[in-house]
Amino acid sequence: xNDLAEKALHGLDVxxxxxxDQPMPYLAGLGFVTSSAVVVAGARVGAARATRGLTxxxxxxxxxxxxxxxxxxxxxxxxxxxxxxxxxLLVVELVRxxxxxxxxxxxxxxxxxxxxxxxxxxxxxxxYSYAAYGxxxxxxRDPYVDSPSDLGRAHLVAAIDPGARGTPSSxxxxxxxxxxxxxxxxxxxxxxxxxxxxxxxxVAAIMIGRLAAELAGSRRAEAVSLxxxxxxxxxxxxxxxxxxxxxxxxVxxxxxxxxxxxxxxxxxxxxxxxxxxxxxxxxxxxxxxxxRLGRRSGGWRRLGRDVLVAAGITLAAxxxxxxGFGWVPAIGKQFSAHPPFTIAGAIGRMLSPIxxxxxxxxxxxxxxxxxxxxxxxxxxxxxxxxxxxxxxxxAGYALLTIGLLAPVLNPWYLLWGTLCLAxxxxxxxxxxxxxxxxxxxxxxxxxxxxGVSDAITGVALVLVAGVVAGVLxxxxxxxxxxxxxxxx
Numbered sequence: 001x002n003d004l005a006e007k008a009l010h011g012l013d014v015x016x017x018x019x020x021d022q023p024m025p026y027l028a029g030l031g032f033v034t035s036s037a038v039v040v041a042g043a044r045v046g047a048a049r050a051t052r053g054l055t056x057x058x059x060x061x062x063x064x065x066x067x068x069x070x071x072x073x074x075x076x077x078x079x080x081x082x083x084x085x086x087x088x089l090l091v092v093e094l095v096r097x098x099x100x101x102x103x104x105x106x107x108x109x110x111x112x113x114x115x116x117x118x119x120x121x122x123x124x125x126x127x128y129s130y131a132a133y134g135x136x137x138x139x140x141r142d143p144y145v146d147s148p149s150d151l152g153r154a155h156l157v158a159a160i161d162p163g164a165r166g167t168p169s170s171x172x173x174x175x176x177x178x179x180x181x182x183x184x185x186x187x188x189x190x191x192x193x194x195x196x197x198x199x200x201x202x203v204a205a206i207m208i209g210r211l212a213a214e215l216a217g218s219r220r221a222e223a224v225s226l227x228x229x230x231x232x233x234x235x236x237x238x239x240x241x242x243x244x245x246x247x248x249x250x251v252x253x254x255x256x257x258x259x260x261x262x263x264x265x266x267x268x269x270x271x272x273x274x275x276x277x278x279x280x281x282x283x284x285x286x287x288x289x290x291x292r293l294g295r296r297s298g299g300w301r302r303l304g305r306d307v308l309v310a311a312g313i314t315l316a317a318x319x320x321x322x323x324g325f326g327w328v329p330a331i332g333k334q335f336s337a338h339p340p341f342t343i344a345g346a347i348g349r350m351l352s353p354i355x356x357x358x359x360x361x362x363x364x365x366x367x368x369x370x371x372x373x374x375x376x377x378x379x380x381x382x383x384x385x386x387x388x389x390x391x392x393x394x395a396g397y398a399l400l401t402i403g404l405l406a407p408v409l410n411p412w413y414l415l416w417g418t419l420c421l422a423x424x425x426x427x428x429x430x431x432x433x434x435x436x437x438x439x440x441x442x443x444x445x446x447x448x449x450x451g452v453s454d455a456i457t458g459v460a461l462v463l464v465a466g467v468v469a470g471v472l473x474x475x476x477x478x479x480x481x482x483x484x485x486x487x488x
Contacts, residue, residue, distance in 0.1 A: 024104045027091055028111040034084045035112050035234070039119035041077035042239075045447040052158045054128070054191045057120035074447015078456070081445075084112075084231050085438055092434065095225045102213065102221045109209065109228040116239040117202050121194070123411070123446055124240040128159045131193040133169045133176065134183030143169040143176060144326030156190040170330045173321035174275040175243045201241025204249045205233055208419060211252035215259065215392060216423040223423040226430075232437045233419075236412040244412055247276045248419050251283050255392045255420065263291045263302070264309060271310045275317035278327060279416060282379060282398045284310050289383050290391045335368075335407040340454055341443065341461070342409045344371035368407045375405040396420030400436075414440040439464050 043060035046053065053061045095105060121127050132148035141150065148157050149165040157165055169176060178200070179193075186192025209228030216223035227233060237245035250273035257266035266287050274280035288306045318324030339345070348367025355363070378401045386394045400417025403409070418433045425433045442460035444453050 023094060024091075024100060024108055027087065027094075028108040031084065031087050031091075031108060031112040032115065034080055034087060035115040037080035038077055038084055039115045039122065039239070041073050041080055042122040042446075043120050044073035045077055045122075051125060051161060052155075053120060054155060054159050054194065055120075058118070061120045071448055071452070074445065077447060078445050081231070081441060085441060088225075088229055088231055089434070089438075091229060092222070092225045095222050100221050102224060105221045105224045106209070106228070109224065112229060113202070113205065113234060113238055116234045117198065119239065121198075121240040123235055124242075125159060125161045125164065127194050127197050127241050128156060128190075129164055129167075129169075130171075130179045130197055130243070131183065131190045132156055132160065133171070134179040134181075134193050135188070135190065137176070137180040138183050138188060142323045142326065143171075143179070144323050144330045154190075167333055168330045170278070170327050170334050171243055172275045172278055172327055173317040173324040174272065175247075175277055176327070177321050178243065178246070178276070197241045198238070201238050201245050204241075204245035205237045207249040208233065208237070208245070208252060211249065211256055212419070212423040214256045215252060219423075226422040226425075226433070227419055230419075230422075230437055232411065232415055232440045235441060236415060242412050243277050244415060247273045247280050248415060250276070251280055251395070251420065252423075254283060254287060255395060258287050258290065258391045263287070263306065267291075267306045267309045268313060271313035272317075275314060278331065279399060279402050282402060283395045285383065286386065286391060286395045286398055290386045290394065293387045339408060339444070341457055342407070343405055344368045344407050347371055371405040371407070375401050378405075390424065392420050392424055409443070411440040411443045435464050 040060060043057060046061070055061070091105075091108060094100070116122075129148055132151055132154075133143035135151060135154075135156070136143045136146050136148075145168060147166045147168050148160050151157050169179070171179065178197075182193040182196040182200075183189075185196050205228060209224045212223040212227040213220040233245075236242050237248075250269050254266045254269035254273065257263075257269060267284060270280060270284040270287055274284055288303065288310065291306055292300075292303045344367045345364070346367070347370045348363040348365075351358070351363050351366050351370075355366070358366070379398050382394050382398050382401075396417045396419075398417070399420060400414075403413035403416045406413060414436050418436050421429060422433050439461060442457060442464075444457055446453070448456065
């Protein structure tokens with residue numbers, strides 16, 4: 001018996017040393033199990049309430065949709081998602097503290113990505129809306145005017161969140177072209193279009209990681225861990241593939257080109273990204289201004305050339321797609337909802353004691369106008385002071401400003417700025433980027449009633465804010481002690 005106990009203890013000691021010496025394979029396996037739990041539980045929840053999936057997704061998804069009042073799948077999914085976030089934080093900290101080969105980090109990322117690439121879309125039904133816009137174009141209709149509900153009683157329409165069924169597309173001309181192309185490649189199959197868009201999302205996630213590594217210089221492995229392994233990327237670029245994934249891959253490529261002083265290529269790539277989703281136009285503006293401010297001679301001539309390149313690509317994309325400028329008026333139709341956790345909504349509520357007789361709609365409009373004005377001022381300041389910081393930081397701050405001050409805060413909006421900042425973020429900025437990504441994963445979790453979901457989000461926001469404050473305070477005290485020791 002003593003011999004057996006001694007052998008068991010020796011085996012545990014050997015296993016512990018192996019995990020300590022090579023932790024990444026074990027973290028990859030543990031992450032695969034956790035990601036699979038998120039996908040399996042999320043499939044039972046469904047991408048949104050009151051929807052029906054296109055297929056059973058290998059038997060994972062209930063074709064009749066989630067049952068009202070059944071919160072068990074949502075609870076399991078939330079617990080698995082929190083576990084995945086904790087694993088991600090562990091990997092990020094491990095890569096930061098110990099030198100890990102970039103290939104080993106990629107191995108972990110691809111293992112974590114696999115369940116999300118195979119399972120059904122989670123948390124959001126935008127990919128089904130994309131397929132619907134492609135089918136509208138195939139039928140000769142304008143997706144900037146018509147909406148998925150105009151397809152009639154199609155099975156695809158039942159898979160879309162009811163609140164989005166009557167909303168026209170706001171994608172740029174190239175984004176709309178990709179939606180049409182996904183349907184054409186799949187010969188008019190809605191499920192085939194979703195799979196094509198999923199494949200595009202997987203490629204975009206991989207390219208985001210590779211380009212982030214190029215942008216990070218010597219911190220390549222850490223940049224990959226902050227982007228390709230990021231659960232917010234896995235959820236909203238891979239699982240529920242948003243066009244923002246492709247847009248952000250092009251934005252990062254533009255920022256890499258800008259760092260290499262290939263300004264025309266940077267402007268061209270950013271302009272193509274803006275033709276997919278419009279918020280990337282602010283990156284075009286940042287790159288053009290940074291190029292102008294960074295040159296002491298011939299600046300105006302280069303400015304004119306950059307503007308011509310950007311305008312030419314934008315016009316070519318719009319002319320090449322029927323109704324190519326229709327996305328501009330369609331933007332205003334995207335924000336009919338009034339979720340509780342938005343800066344614009346908070347401003348509207350703050351105006352209530354000041355304008356006591358104002359209606360809810362008037363207060364909401366006032367909050368949104370104030371938030372948009374603040375965003376314009378913040379972006380103006382970033383452009384004027386662009387010479388004081390790296391171009392990727394200016395672009396990241398500008399995109400983050402748009403996302404946070406938008407009338408509606410959707411989780412994937414947080415990807416816009418954080419993925420630009422993550423490759424080069426250090427210290428407090430790195431903590432802020434991680435906190436924003438964690439927050440995005442926990443916004444309005446599905447599988448619960450509206451009140452319970454909002455309460456969970458509120459608790460998550462308080463906990464994340466508390467942890468961030470604690471990390472910053474500890475870091476400040478550590479820096480102060482280092483400074484005192486250096487002074488001695």
